[in-house]
Amino acid sequence: MTILExxxxxxxxxxxxxxxxxxxxxFQALENVDLRLDSGRTVGVVGESGSGKSTLGEILxxxxxxxxxxxLYKGRDVRSLTKAEYRQFRRNVQYIFQNPKESMxxxxxxEKILTEPMQVLLDSYDAASARRRAAEMLxxxxxxxxxxxxxxxxxxxxxxxxxxxxxxxxxxPEVIVCDxxxxxxxVSIQAQILNLLKDLQREFGTAYLFISHDIGVIHYMxxxxxxxxxxxxxxxxxxxxxxxxxxxxxxxxLIASAFFTREAARCGAL
Ligand SMILES: Nc1ncnc2c1ncn2[C@@H]1O[C@H](COP(=O)(O)OP(=O)(O)O)[C@@H](O)[C@H]1O
Ligand SMILES: [Mg+2]
Numbered sequence: 378m379t380i381l382e383x384x385x386x387x388x389x390x391x392x393x394x395x396x397x398x399x400x401x402x403x404f405q406a407l408e409n410v411d412l413r414l415d416s417g418r419t420v421g422v423v424g425e426s427g428s429g430k431s432t433l434g435e436i437l438x439x440x441x442x443x444x445x446x447x448x449l450y451k452g453r454d455v456r457s458l459t460k461a462e463y464r465q466f467r468r469n470v471q472y473i474f475q476n477p478k479e480s481m482x483x484x485x486x487x488e489k490i491l492t493e494p495m496q497v498l499l500d501s502y503d504a505a506s507a508r509r510r511a512a513e514m515l516x517x518x519x520x521x522x523x524x525x526x527x528x529x530x531x532x533x534x535x536x537x538x539x540x541x542x543x544x545x546x547x548x549x550p551e552v553i554v555c556d557x558x559x560x561x562x563x564v565s566i567q568a569q570i571l572n573l574l575k576d577l578q579r580e581f582g583t584a585y586l587f588i589s590h591d592i593g594v595i596h597y598m599x600x601x602x603x604x605x606x607x608x609x610x611x612x613x614x615x616x617x618x619x620x621x622x623x624x625x626x627x628x629x630x631l632i633a634s635a636f637f638t639r640e641a642a643r644c645g646a647l
Contacts, residue, residue: 380451380551380584381414381437381470387445388432388608406432407608409446412586412601414552417578419585421599421616423592423631429608430588434554437586438470468498471550475557477541481529488525491515491544498548514543518573535566539573546577556588571597592631596620604628 388407394400407429412420414437422430435441437448439455448455450466458466474480481490491511496502512522518539529537538558545553555574559567571594578585587598595602595616602619604612604627612625623629 378416379413380416381586382449382452383410383412383433383437383443383446384449385446386410386433386436386443386448388429388436388441389444405608407436407443407605410603410605410610412437412603412613414584414586416551416584417582418600419578419587419598421587421589421595421602422605423589423595423602424605425590425631428605430590430605431556432608433605434472434556434586434588437552438472438554439466440472464498468548469551471545471548471553473538473541473545473553473555473558475560477537478529478534480541481537483529485528486525487511487515487527487529487532487540490529490540491525491547494544495547510547511543514547515540517546517577518543519569535562535570538562538566538570542570542573542577546581546583549581550583552584552586554586554588557590559594560589560591567594574598592620592635604631 386407387405387409390404390406391401392404394402410433414420422433424430432441436443439448450458455466485493488508488511491514492504492507495507495510508525512525515522515524520536520539524532524536524540532540541558559570562570574585575598577583585598587595589595599616602612602614602616603610604619604625606627612619612623612628619628620632623632
């Protein structure tokens with residue numbers, strides 16, 4: 378089932394013109410992107426820093442408005458949803474960001490971090506069952522129930538990322554936008570989190586928009602890959618095909634540099 382669609386989505390920003398103190402110029406951060414997020418599938422978005430990946434993720438989650446094109450939620454323009462439908466959209470489209478600690482209130486315990494979104498976004502809420510669900514979900518992401526009483530500052534980056542995943546999943550979302558969600562973690566923890574996300578996708582049928590600058594991570598996660606460069610989609614297709622037979626030079630460069638990094642690490646040069 379198709380949950381979210383982007384149709385010819387574009388984004389322009391007004392930025393300062395370096396040639397003049399008071400003039401502004403238009404910067405095209407994203408142009409003409411079409412994509413579809415289906416239940417249980419992952420669309421990977423890859424490109425170097427500044428290529429427009431986060432802008433695309435934020436437009437799909439309605440954290441930014443597109444300057445062109447439309448976002449459809451279950452076939453309907455997000456802008457045309459009623460208030461009640463929009464609340465459903467907010468609950469059903471969740472985010473996991475690069476630095477989970479920054480998205481958590483440092484004065485909240487893990488219990489409060491996990492239960493507060495349920496309190497705000499679920500139609501029926503009762504504190505005892507929310508706490509029980511939070512404790513169960515902690516188990517699913519590989520943490521002990523005792524973490525409920527801790528504060529983010531008492532947890533490692535990997536543990537915080539698991540809590541961010543648990544927080545998103547507790548709302549039973551249809552889509553999760555994962556924006557560089559393993560980029561700040563050690564490689565061994567990265568693998569654990571990626572496998573956890575895959576297992577949870579199999580179990581819950583969630584659609585992922587998986588954003589990363591790392592084509593290795595994107596290859597591992599994605600059914601479909603979109604390669605963006607300076608806001609343009611330079612290649613889009615079935616995951617294995619894009620990696621095996623890239624049609625675009627920029628994709629080839631990304632693949633070659635990932636291969637170089639891996640080989641250099643293997644030889645101990647990095
Ligand atoms: N609010 C903004 N105003 C002006 N330029 C922006 C704004 N947000 C992002 N940009 C620019 O748009 C481009 C794409 O940014 P972003 O989507 O964050 O890229 P990525 O996530 O691929 O690193 C960058 O060049 C960035 O500087
Ligand atoms: Mg980004």
